[in-house]
Amino acid sequence: MAKTHILWADDEIEFLKPHILLLEGKGYKVKTVNNGADAVEAFKNEPFDLVFLDENMPGMTGLETLSILKSINPTIPNVLVTKNEEEHLMEEAIGAKIDDYLIKPVNPKQILLTIKKFTENKRIVTEKTSMAYQQEFRNLSMLINDGLDYNGWVEAYKKLIYWELSLEKLEDDSMHEILQAQKSEANNVFFKYIEKNYLKWIKNPEDAPILSHQLFRKKVLPSLSEERPTFFFLIDNLRYDQWKLINDIITDYFRLEEESSYYSILPTATQYARNAIFSGLTPLEMEKRFPDLWQNDEDEGGKNLHEDTFLADQLKRLYRKEIRHSYTKVLTHEQGRDVLDNLSNLMNNNLNVLVYNFVDMLSHARTDMAMIRELANDEAAYRSLTLSWFEHSPLLDALRWLAQKNVRLIITTDHGTIRVKKPSKIVGYKSTNTNLRYKQGKNLNYNSKDVFVIKNPHDAQLPLLHMSSIFVFAKDDLYFVYPNNYNQFVNYFNGTFQHGGISLEEMIIPYATYIPKS
Template sequence: MINKIHILWADDEIDFLRPHVMLLEEKGYRVKTVNNGNDAVDAFQNEPFDLVFLDENMPGKTGLETLAILKTINPTIPTVLVTKNEEEHLMEDAIGSKIDDYLIKPVNPKQILLTIKKFTENKRLVSEKTSMAYQQEFRNLGMTINDDLDFRQWIDAYKKLIYWELSLQKLEDAGMHEILTMQKADANAIFSKFIEKKYLNWIQNKEEGPIQSHQLFKKKVFPALEAERPTFFFLIDNLRYDQWKILNEVITDYYRLEEEDAYYSILPTATQYARNAIFSGLTPLEMERRFPDLWQNDDEEGGKNLNEDKFLADQIGRLYRRDIKHTYHKILTLEQGKEIVESLNNLMQNDLNVLVYNFVDMLSHARTDMAMIRELANDESAYRSITLSWFEHSPLLDTLKWLAQRNVKVIITTDHGTIRVKRPSKIIGDRNTNTNLRYKQGKNLNYQAKEVFVIKNPHDAQLPKLHVSSSFVFSKDDYFFVYPNNYNHFSNYYNGTFQHGGISLEEMIIPYAVYTPK
């Protein structure tokens, strides 16, 4: 409440400010006044304050000298410098000393009140305004989602949902966040029906569709290459649009965001299919036919993403048709990330450098398998927070900082997203059926028809066919596949984990961003 707000005001002419102090006290604020820096420090050490006003030009300790001491005692208390001096060097010194704001004398009561509200009531005011704005937008968003949207409009709708999710997560209004979660679930249900209706026509090129995984280099990356400027293409595996949004806040400290776009992952939204399609420029069926010795199907032993460098070289020769120097690097460990930082001078000699970072994918798997990670990433907001924490302390950010000092172009994207699954869906398959929780490939699959998208002939979706009678089923919305045997155990074990491979906004609509250094 406002009557709990305690303000410390230090000014050697505090008597002339008595009318301001009286006004604040009438408004319910408690104000402690002192006329020098030493007394300000003593008061700050002995009483709890919510805000400090410091005059810059005081005898003895100046305002900035007093500020430095106060920040060592409690750096979290907002401090406002009050000064007659508008010289640039003073403002720079104040900012460097971590001042929270400054006011130029003579100050008027409205300035003082506005500043107090900014620092002591900002959270409440922002919360109320954001909640009210979302309530007003809720109906419009609902009507939009229920329209007959095309693939571009679905991207826009998803971006709006993410905007509100990131806005509401900062508030303590659990009710608003629950309403948004329900609205996202409704959107995913409608989006799944949209994909069922449109996907086969897109992949077969029967109608104009979005850019998909196998078209990314041809339609986006190759046209962006420049003769005199190296391009660094970063693929952060399993990065959702909302995760990219929070990383972007850090990246734009060093770069200008030149292009923000999104494209659609192919099905299955799994690394084996989507990422190989990106680097080969081919659908999975075309890869199987062109590279019978390199393509690995679900039922084959061994790694499924071991030949991306060969796929990339083939695509450059086949589609770009100009000799370019390029490299491909996959970063799986901290040491490999540090080695990349040390080799950046050499990479600057290439036209295109492709770097794949696997941390976010490993995080999603670790969250499934490790109880501690489950606790740390127990919801969407926490999952984003861990991703941001990794990025801020990663060699990837070190790499981006180094490149920000050079004449380069940076592209950041991913191969697919991931969704937090909540509802088990029963399925029956033989022992050769793959293990992914969001899609199944096999013979004689038995499933809950309303909860899946079925492709009975895989070739219709440009997918390899393991057997004559093989089919694919993709889970929709937030369902995940569970076999009937030991059903309750696995339902509980996987509930709330982040999975990929199926159909959802989070898995299929994924970020593509182009940056240039500031």
């Protein structure tokens, strides 16, 4: 293994000789210079892993030298060594993108810790994280198989996501592969839990988690305030792991007031789950209350075209006072800019609902476009694309604007997605719906081990299309495939992100509230 090569610039370098000898004794290679110009010259001609810069050198200062070194190779860490603890100097150093600083006199332990931090960080983090997960693996397995209730499953899922996000940063894939197998095990046990309890939840909502159609009544409306408007952002198809990434950015501007979860109804599909959120009704109740607006799977046309009407009706039913509110759906970048331009007007409302469809479009684009399939070829890449969109979206611009106002912010979604990997054969009539994770129809022929069957849709508060219609929901990472054109279908859809079925990713939904820091 090559020695770590360090450049150390200090006009009093002779006084640091004991430190230099210690480092060389530890196996480090150290190049010393006594001014900024020589530091720049050495940096140009030799490869270094780390640079120590004295701030107060004759000629070029440490910060001036830093600026030149960063222009040559910005990836090499630079550590400023200074006697000056004044705030303005620290701010200048941070602005110049210094990686760290040490206050003189420095001791050998400080130097060694700093070197390890920048040159051995990946190795140390990999070893410690892998070891920690190995120790936690048994505890997680016991937890998953310990007869969890719906709150327990939320906590178990969050722990799995914590380890997934931690392990994916490591260069060693072996632990991550074990984690993926453990997630699959969890989803299989979770499927059995849902199979056993879902219809009970629908029948006895007092003994159930908050479901899609109860979200406004139980979570949103009680938090409304006359003093500050509430902005409810629903990012379609946003999983808990994706929320974790964008939350790191949101909390630069907002304080996280509450992090909780609710459960999506079945099917975990937009036309059911999102309509249920905004109507405050189950799909069966929607069909009865809005016979001209509710769209079943067999009906032509868009399935989420009347959310504003559903929302207005729910607010009128559930809230005694008149709620000044708005509903906006954002499908394009231009519509996002329009929202930004209109935020000052929305401040006059008690409640503003904004639906952003990008993540949903991303999951479908991954199915439809070869380029997106390459860019989002696994879970980590899918998360990365979501984060990249958010960082450059008008939505983030809107949040920055709102962070300067007296508002309450809610971020949530309607359902998640799962990356499907295993085909499950199913046979049905031509009228059977096209969703890959659930099927609704009559005379369906399927593998009973792969599905949760609801033989009487009304038991799940779902509309009944035909007297013999049933619903079947795929478990874990399965997806439905028709026997004809089987291979072509598998080649096209395997590894894509789908929703509609039963998995932790699709059903356990992030719900977060924030208030501005300023």
